[in-house]
Amino acid sequence: MRYLPHTGEDVASMLRALGARTLEALFENIPRECRRETALRLPEALTEWELDDHMARLAGSMAAGGGWEVFVGAGCYEHHIPALVPALVGRSEFVTSYTPYQPEVSQGTLQAIYEYQTLVTRLLGMDVANASMYDGASALAEALLMAVRITGKKKVVVSRLVHPLHRQVVRTYFSPTGGEVVELPLLEDGTTDPGPLEEMDTFAAVAVQSPNFMGCVEDLGGFAALAHEKEALCIGSFTEPLAYGLFKSPGSLGADIACGEGQSLGVPMSFGGPGLGMFACKAPHMRSLPGRLVGKTVDREGRQGFVLTLATREQHIRREKATSNICTNNSLCALAAAVYMAALGGTGFRELARLNRDKAEYLKARLEAAGCPTRFRAPTFNEFVARCPEGFEKKHRDLLGRKIVAGLRLEPYYPELSGHYLFCATETKSRESMDLLVSEMAS
């Protein structure tokens, strides 16, 4: 077995050094009642070649690549990832290295993550970013818990236009805290209704996603002003950070914390994970941040270097008083995002953002003309909601046979939006493929 180097001689020689007669002897003190009575019931070990076939079969059954056109975003986005990203991120010095607790032998990871933190602060308009969290959903939950810690208030407010699955995770994290999670309704134009917030007086934070689940850009500046009036924090969340190559960043609009899903930035969709929880805040809240932080410093000879810092916030020191329980994070995905942002550059990022918007606007117009009106008036980025004709559910199923996934049905998430579908068109959708979608839908 190629991962197990010990030969019979090695084992014999080592047992002799231990004065043990058999391997079994090393497990003598485990009570018999705790032991397995039978061998593990698992399939027989496969050779590499058999496993190749098996995995190819599993992969082949999926609607990915091979001519599939999937017009779905909803928190996970298809973007082109340049070959240099996996080539660099796949280097085994990055992949097989450990958490950089010993900085002298981890400067590669540490500088790369320091750079990632910096790029994130620039993208989100914030002062400090952490070294990643699991995904946008848990990042939002942690942001709300952080706001509760900072303000001492237990109630939090979340827009109903924040991704439904993110809101579910928030509820899970809040369930043992006794804190209330209040939802803000949506307005006709596809943005969040600030009305109920104006009536509220004590809450820790309000979280608004922009672009929101319907793809619409929110008035985050208005929510920030309102929250600050009430001595609460404003959390700007996102699922598509590419939008900030075009639209104003949450920080520039007054958000205190910005958090969300960074998968769009060079991380493959991979059936929903691993993703990338991005998390950043303004300077005054730095010591309340969850997650790891890389700081710049010098070594004892004055050489520039990097080190994990402010570790006293974290579980391995503060234990039950830590800002979070997070230990392992999504570091390699953060690295991928940094490489992706470096490859695109500031100029490229803006161009790619514009292209995404324009692709979706094209599809929007063509669908309107084909009898699927856009549901919400508010400006959108690379996804939008269209009302599809009666009986579209069947058409949607038929299109699967043509290798087209025509949007995401919204009714399971928003019962009042039956007959409505969320369409996404990123830079990966050619004009041709969009024209084909529309003509197939119309036929």
Place this chain on the structure above:
Amino acid sequence: MKEIDELDLPGNLRYAKDHEWAELRDGKVRVGISDYAQDQLGDVVFVDLPEVGASFGKGEQFGFVESAKAVGELFMPLGGEIVAVNQAVDDSPELVNQSPYTDGWMVEVQPSDPGELDALMTNEAYRQMLEDLE
């Protein structure tokens, strides 16, 4: 780290079992952490102190002190109201290591019961306590 007999434990101060020292100055009591505490913590990086006006009972936590690798909770050696906070340790936490009894002081307390000061240990008793800990 220092040996117990290498520690500086001034005779004019009183000591609490959680390693705070207390010094009576014009009816108010100045509080900080002992040479033992700063030596155990290592390089202090951050001190979290309360606002002036806050009140705490004897033994209550009033703040914490952090080094790169550890956190020490600060407990009131006696009860009272905080009447002064040392801003200098905010900007230069290393003062706690360099001068724990002078420039590295932390808070000044208006004691609610001056008798509580007498219940604290002398430097000899504190040194003995540290020896028993080892």
Place this chain on the structure above:
Amino acid sequence: MTEFSGTSGLIHSEPLLWEKGRPGRSAFSLPRRDVDFSPPDEGLVGKGPEFPDLSELEVVRHYTRLSQWNFAVDTGMYPLGSCTMKYNPKLHEKYAALQGLSGAHPLLPGSLSQGALCLMHTLERFLAEITGMDAVSLQPAAGAQGELAGMLLIHAYHKRKGEQRTKILIPDTAHGTNPASAALCRYRPVAIRSGENGILSARAVEGLMDEETAGIMVTNPNTLGLFEEEIRQIAAVVHSRGGLVYCDGANLNAVMGMVDMGRCAVDVLHCNLHKTFSTPHGGGGPGAGPLCVQKELAPFLPVPRVVETPDGYALSEDFPLSVGRVHAFYGNFGVLVRAYAYILTMGAKGLKKASQMAVLNANYIKERLKGTFHLPYDRPCMHECVFSDKFQRVHKVTTLDMAKRLMDYGFHPPTIYFPLIVHGALMVEPTETESKEQIDLFVEACKAIAAEAHQEPELLWEAPRRCKVRRMEEAAAARHPCLSG
């Protein structure tokens, strides 16, 4: 004279990303524009991010140089206790990158995701079999999140019975994530001391367990590398007062194919796929922390769950007692792919042998180093052993100094200063993928360092000297944090 692998060599310095580049450069092939411009309202448009513009070679050289400053499993041994830094098979990278898997959207209709759902369902069954539990959720994205989900599950279980318990028992040897996860569930951790022999006693648990206590969080084998021999009796005590037993499965690598956690009377446990199941650490993550439970607790598992229907596999949220979701989608699927491939490659015999070799390697190190470093618990260990700094302290050499010196010899240091109950702890876990020669070399390096501690301690105080940087000014970094450029 023994030749150790740590040596010198020319490596390149590399500036920060934004210290490079020129406006207008690019390393990205922008897709062809085949649609018209459709600019939004000017008032909404932002400045865009201030990123440097770099050419492709600039980006490639930057990250290639950075990678060369890292120690990694592929370059050398990491004897890190409780981390299980075993070899990460390259084959798994290929599978995770298969277009059908890496390019799959999570919200595809079920009929178009059968491969992924089949993989997940099968992996759940594999983990249930390996741990001896009945039902599994693959959703938690890391061990700590598995612990959180476990705590939520225990909380939900008590709530359903109409109880609101407030405390949880946690051994003094526990990993920091344990009390942190318990605190997120508003449980107050109550410390329980391990015995003189390094393990928990049912008697000690008896003294603390009451109807206010939700349960106990054990790690088995524990962080001293010892099997909790009284686990069944401890579970009996906890169960008799209505509590549940949570097991942190970080150390599962010691017992695969030999121990059945279900028979140990554990109710809930999490595994760490990035430890026991060979998925790579990635410089800090991503990992995965699947949660495994006894069948009565299955209804509380996070949703959605993968179910088998006559038409194939499907995702179902129809579990009204579920604690909810902890991840937006289904967990770190890309990590699950690697663990799945690992189990299929190893098979039952391979996994058992892996555990046996892991335990053999650790015991061998313990035996060979016990005169060199102080061994606080001189009894057979499992897959890791713990030394203290007692012998070296007299020379004013600390565990930290020894760890730093090991780097000069070409090894990553072991886990240091954990568990907290051992002074200056050095926790060594070689794993089964290290050969006898590699272990012998590690032992020799340790002996050489111990001798230096006695004769030339400056070598340790000044260590490391061969790495790209010397010891960092960590206090300065924390006093005046510089967290972005």
